Amino acid sequence: MKDFYDVVVVGGGNAALSAALSARENGASTAVIECAPLEERGGNSSYTAGAFRIAYDGVSDLKALMPELSDQEWEGYDFGAYPARELFDDIATTTQYRTDPALADILARESHAALMWLKSKGLRLLPYGRQSAKVGNKRKWFGGLVIEALGGGIGLTDFEFQAAEKAGVEVFYRTFARDLIKGDGGVRGVVVERDASRQDLRAGAVVLACGGFEANTEWRARYLGPGWDLAKVRGCRYNQGAGIRMAIDAGAQSTGNWSGCHAISWDRNAPPYGERTIGELFSKHGYPFGIVVNAEGKRFIDEGADFYLYTYAKNGRAVLAQPGQFAWQLFDAQVRHLIHDEYRIKQATRVTADSIEELIQKIEDVDKTQLARTIREYNAAVMRDRKFDPTVKDGLGTRGIEIPKSNWALPLEVPPFEAFAVTCGITFTYGGIKINADANVVDIDDRPIPGLYAAGEMVGGIFYFNYPGGSGLTSGAVFGRRAGRDAARFAAQRRTS
Ligand SMILES: Cc1cc2nc3c(=O)[nH]c(=O)nc-3n(C[C@H](O)[C@H](O)[C@H](O)COP(=O)(O)OP(=O)(O)OC[C@H]3O[C@@H](n4cnc5c(N)ncnc54)[C@H](O)[C@@H]3O)c2cc1C
Structure with missing residues (x-):
């Protein structure tokens, strides 16, 4: 040098x-x-x-x-x-x-x-x-x-x-x-x-x-807030804020959303930092075509609010805010072709079943009685008179449930069924x-x-x-x-x- x-x-x-x-x-x-x-x-x-x-x-x-x-x-x-x-x-x-x-x-x-x-x-x-x-x-x-x-x-x-x-x-x-x-x-x-x-x-x-x-656990808790120390890091371990600190020490103006970050639904059992051989395949972006429930067995987001590219970056925060910082994404066979390779890797935390009842029994750490009620109510609320179209915001939503699903709301009814456990994966600040x-x-x-x-x-x-x-x-x-x-x-x- x-x-x-x-x-x-x-x-x-x-x-x-x-x-x-x-x-x-x-x-x-x-x-x-x-x-x-x-x-x-x-x-x-x-x-x-x-x-x-x-x-x-x-x-x-x-x-x-x-x-x-x-x-x-x-x-x-x-x-x-x-x-x-x-x-x-x-x-x-x-x-x-x-x-x-x-x-x-x-x-x-x-x-x-x-x-x-x-x-x-x-x-x-x-x-x-x-x-x-x-x-x-x-x-x-x-x-x-x-x-x-x-x-x-x-x-x-x-x-x-x-x-x-x-x-x-x-x-x-x-x-x-x-x-x-x-x-x-x-x-x-x-x-x-x-x-x-x-x-x-x-x-x-x-x-x-x-x-x-x-990648700096202490700064995450300090600036993003309580709970963020528990997020998994999707990428490298080296981004510790050193450049930001050096610049501020040299007189730079800090700016922007210091309490905000890009964070997504990420496999619940992914390692603490990213793994280069897996890359981004721990991501779980298929939720617009299914439903997402927390440990209480309840839905907590409008899964179909928009194309995933406009919602995924804020979903990690929603998952982190749930009890135990995890959630399950549920799908049926109607949408299997729409969820990507990331759901097919052997490292995915997945359960599969031929009936909803069996699926519920296999989903860990969730209130099973409430989950059965959630699925029943969701299926009943789906507007069955609209046409499903994944290429546009199709308006196929739900009616009469507290947390609506705005688009791509197909009922969970065609076996086999699958569920994937996710937590919050932070991408960048x-x-x-x-x-x-x-x-x-x-x-x-x-x-x-x-x-x-x-x-x-x-x-x-x-x-x-x-x-x-x-x-x-x-x-x-x-x-x-x-x-x-x-x-x-x-x-x-x-x-x-
Ligand atoms: C799993 C995953 C998937 C993503 N997919 C996409 C995508 O498809 N499209 C997209 O637009 N964005 C994507 N992103 C976001 C994207 O990674 C970032 O927006 C972008 O890579 C940031 O680039 P950067 O060069 O600023 O930072 P980085 O690529 O993180 O580079 C920072 C570099 O600084 C080095 N460094 C840190 N501290 C020091 C130091 N003190 N001294 C010397 N070197 C140091 C690090 O080693 C690293 O090489 C993804 C992120 C992840 C984690």
Whole structure:
């Protein structure tokens, strides 16, 4: 490791690698500091499905991203359109209009360009299969998420590391950023620790892209609130909030939803942190097609409020709030084809039965008398006069029960029946530090801190309460790219001044 680089990027996920690629492209000597060992590199980004939410005006925008698909394949697909205005609106509504509109606007408008840019470096993309269904002779997509990286999160991050190294970025594993070096005129580098020895790594500019604080049990309880210490971590163990703390110590403004996070329904018996071989398959996103009950045998959410991509990120909180922090998802054979691979892994906590009575007996830790009543009342409340259609919000709901189900409400009556036990799995935290449009970190007076940039999960102010699925990787690519570009320019100016 040299003792100076134009740009030092802290982190080894999608946001960091996007920043490093961009800094290098803009002429900066660039180092990436990743605290994980090589075999665990890539942060939460490597655990993802690699799904990017991007705006597109029509099929030609998607053809530009996936030129490998044949004409025959395109003819069989119906992607519709998802203009930037709709992506912006989805961020605005899921965040209850608290999102920083300037940042959300950049995210939406630059989403397609950011993917075209990654593609120009060699990233292979393909259609995201999970939110599509056969309608007539075409496969139709719904919910605004249509594209994923080849090989999922590992494919994405392996590609990004290879592209960065090919471009001349130097990558250092098992190297922790411990502090920022502050001097006249802003941030001047990072104190790094490797093999228990510390070194001052000086830089023209620093990009922090080292995640939120979801893996820090103490911070979860402190900021998200009681009970959050009990959540399982879906991704890597390294996102401890170190980057956020370093930035705040250097004068950064904290912002956003510090008591909020992305958290989902996750297998009840999943390990405490993510497992790279399983990746995101502990997720259980099929609940819009079934019902969810708690230990008291009662339903507690409107399972069909919207497509899962607009509700899953807040469901973990609802499950965590239940007695014992768990729930069971129940399905019958009518919807079996609609619940994904994640329900078929051998590690899934599952019971199956040929009758409802048998299923109830097999479901552990639940009030069985109440559960039987809940299923009876739910089945009786289903509006049987409407048509089931998983590709639209079909309005097939319930009538006359306390917690309604608004769409896709089929009665549980066709054997075999299945139930899956879930708990809360935390994905990432929403609170962080404030950046401006150049991804430059700002202080309490909204003045840019010279030489300090940030991107990815650790940026606050974009997501609140909830989240449109697939926006995290897009945010990292868009703001990582901006951060790297501006950090390189700033470092060049510093060199000559
Ligand atoms: C199971 C799962 C599935 C998901 N699926 C999707 C999906 O399909 N689409 C989507 O958009 N989002 C998805 N997400 C969310 C997505 O992972 C995040 O939004 C995104 O990856 C964040 O990228 P990042 O680069 O900011 O953070 P990360 O990818 O987590 O990278 C942070 C990096 O910082 C490093 N680091 C931390 N502290 C230090 C330190 N002190 N010094 C040096 N390095 C440090 C870590 O080792 C890591 O490499 C998923 C998340 C999980 C957990």
